[in-house]
Amino acid sequence: MTPIAALYLAQIADVVVPMNKDRLTRKEDPTESFFIMLKRSMIKVNNDKLKAENSIEDLASGRNKDIHSTMIAMERADIEFRLLQQVRNKLLDGYNELFRMAI
Numbered sequence: 001m002t003p004i005a006a007l008y009l010a011q012i013a014d015v016v017v018p019m020n021k022d023r024l025t026r027k028e029d030p031t032e033s034f035f036i037m038l039k040r041s042m043i044k045v046n047n048d049k050l051k052a053e054n055s056i057e058d059l060a061s062g063r064n065k066d067i068h069s070t071m072i073a074m075e076r077a078d079i080e081f082r083l084l085q086q087v088r089n090k091l092l093d094g095y096n097e098l099f100r101m102a103i
Helices: 003-016 030-061 067-100
Strands: none
Touching: 030 067
């Protein structure tokens, strides 16, 4: 695993399981926690996509000449989007499996 990938996974892990000591002692509704996590993840994916688009516009207009940060922002947004798609696909697979179960 490259250092950039490791850093990125650490950031994603903080979104998925935020470091909060109170979380261990509180009783939470697991479905609410999951949907809050999913919502946060979707907001983060959208924000990173917008940052990548702004970075592309800045590079194209000449306001920013750093192609490396632009490419990193684009790849980050792409990886996050693909991860979110995989989560969605797994959720749909689970729903379809439950739907097909015999009662």
